Amino acid sequence: MFVAEEALLTRPIESLLAWVGQQPPWSDMPFVMLTSHREHPAVVAGRGRLVAALRNVSLLERPVQAITLTSAVLAAVRARRRQYEVRAHLAERERAAQELEDLVAARTRELEAANRELRAQIAERERVEESLRHAQRIEAxxxxxxxxxxxxxxxxxxxxxxxxxxxxxxxxxxxxxxxxxxxxxxxxxxxxxxxxxxFSRRQALRSEPVDIGRQIGGMREMLDRSLRGDVHVALDFAEDLWPVQVDPGELELVILNLAVNARDAMPEGGTITIRAENLPGLADDDLQGDFLRLSVIDTGTGMPPEVVSRVFEPFFTTKDIGKGSGLGLAQVYGFAKQSGGTVRIDTAVGQGTRIALFLPRSSLAPAADQRHFGDLGAERVSSAMAGHVLLVEDDNEVAALVAEMLAQLGFEATRAASAAAALGALANGRAVDLVFSDIMMPGGHERHGARPRGEAASARAAGAPDDRLCGGGETRRGG
CATH class of the missing domain: 1.20.58 (Methane Monooxygenase Hydroxylase; Chain G, domain 1)
Known part of the structure; x- marks a missing residue:
């Protein structure tokens, strides 16, 4: 704006000053004001108030050359155009910011919808997993x-x-x-x-400091009696083994279970190594502190992953019916957990198996007169007697009871512990009047019954196996 100071000093300018004060942030109106050489105090004071109120003011004293006036006015015009450009940039920025804000709001709504869907999927997955766990619990x-x-x-x-x-x-x-x-x-x-x-970890264990070398060394004779002649047991104990805080009787049962399992995994014979070593300052998963690792290692057939995932389940076994209860490794697991340790399996098909017990170190010394089980005794097996009844039963105690019942009825019984043994007894020309068999037996098809000697002899004479004597699957008892 180009103006002379006399136009502002002699007239009311409140409306102009109000407009200047209400300019938007981007605006700063330039003023080019012509002044005089008058030095009257009132004029000087009024001129100062104008400069302060109008803010962006350029003063030109008269007389002024034309080029000076022109350049001052053009500079003010250029400054005003720049302000308009700034206004346009600010408007564009506000528009972009609004678009960005709208986009953020839209994406936020999309994320909220996706989050709700994800939470619903998680809830559904948890429901399905809980149903699966419930079904697995029911199955177990x-x-x-x-x-x-x-x-x-x-x-x-x-x-x-x-x-x-x-x-x-x-x-x-x-x-x-x-x-x-x-x-x-x-x-x-x-x-x-x-x-x-x-297995359930509810048995009261009588934990005490145990010398692993002395305790397991005292089992050597028992292990040799429990294993076959083609299975060799090697003891590999590190020097200065720490004592462990366990129940010695349960420890021996665990070692015996593991040794028998290792024996069964080596049908052609092999070596079972029982190894013990100290693990100071162990920090692995839920194990923290000093532990002793007691391993039973075999050179047998190993286990596939689907078997390893279930070996600690009670009554899960890969052996034939009557050959194992499926509680051996379940007992090992419960013993290790209840003793404050754990058990781990390292195995592969055809590469043997290593079952390691991690047992906590004891700060106390073992008793000098610590004893071990030693001989657990062999299972009673009823003797077979030549006679008229072929008794086919895999359970020793049941076979003994039935044989006694038959004896009271006046029969003599020949015991066969498996379907194959029963067929062998019939094939050797033995006189058999009656077959008394378990309903199901390991190693054959599900058959049961009794027949006269002539019918059995006719089947043998025809060269056909007497499949009524064979059984398979879970053993069940008849009357």
């Missing part, structure tokens, strides 16, 4: 109860049948055999209960 309970019922059914048959016959038996020798059979059945039931308690 069914497997557990089925296994317990199967084993206890055998034991109760021995006890109930023995009690029934005991009242009618006057021969002291036979009464003693019945009592021995029932006593062994009760001991097997107690052992089964102990294994279940160890």
């Amino acid at each position: 309970i069914g497997q557990l109860t089925g296994g317990v019922a199967h084993d206890f059914n055998n034991l109760l048959m021995v006890i109930s049948g023995g009690l029934d016959m005991l009242d009618r038996q006057g021969d002291p020798a036979r009464r003693q055999r019945l009592l021995d059979g029932m006593r062994q059945a009760a001991e097997r039931g107690a052992g089964l209960t102990r294994q279940l308690l160890a």
Whole structure:
């Protein structure tokens, strides 16, 4: 704006000053004002107030050359155009900012929708996983109860049948055999209960400081009796082994279970190495502190991953029916966890298996007179007698009870512990009037029944296997 100071000093300019004060942030109106040489105090004071109020002011004293006036006015015009350009840039920036804000809001709504969908998917997945876990628990309970019922059914048959016959038996020798059979059945039931308690980690362990070298070394004779002649046991103990805080009796049962499993995994024979070593300052997953690693290593067939994932389940076994209860490794797992350690398996098909127990170090010294089980005794096997009845039964105690029942009825019994043994007994020309067989037996098809000697002999003469004597799957008891 080009103006003379006299136009502003002699007239009211409140509206102009108000407009200047209300300019938007981008605007700063330039003023080119012509002044005079007058030095009157009122004029000087008014001129100062104008400069302060108008802010962007350029003063030109008269007389002024034309080129000076022109250049001053053009500079003010250029400054004003720059302000308009700034206004346009600010408007464009505000428009872009608004577009960005709208885009952020839209993306936020999309993310909220995706988040809601994800939460719904997570909730559905958790529901499905919980259903799967529930189904797995039901399956595990069914497997557990089925296994317990199967084993206890055998034991109760021995006890109930023995009690029934005991009242009618006057021969002291036979009464003693019945009592021995029932006593062994009760001991097997107690052992089964102990294994279940160890797996569930509810058995009261009598932990004490144990010298691993002395404890397992004292088992050497027992291990040699429990394993085959083609299986060699090697002890590899590090020097200065720490004592561990465990129940010595349960430890020996664990080592025996692992050794028997290793033996069964080496049908052609091999070496079982029992190794112990100190692990100071272990920091691995849930293990923190000083531990002793006790490993049982075999050179057997190994295990595939699908078997490894289930080996600690109770009553899970890859052995034939009657060859194992499926509680050995479950007991090992429960013992290790209840002792404050853990157990791990390293295996591969065809490369053997290493089962390692991590047991906590004891700060106390073992007792000098610490004892071990030593001889656990062999299972009682009823002797076979030549006679008219072929008794096919894989369970020793049940076979002994049935043989005693048959003897009281006036029959002589020949015991066969498997379907293959029964076929062998028939093939050797033995006189058999009756076959009394378990409903299902390991190593054959599900068959059961009894037939006269002539029918069995006819089947043998025709060269066909007597498949009624064979069985397979879970052992069940008939009347």
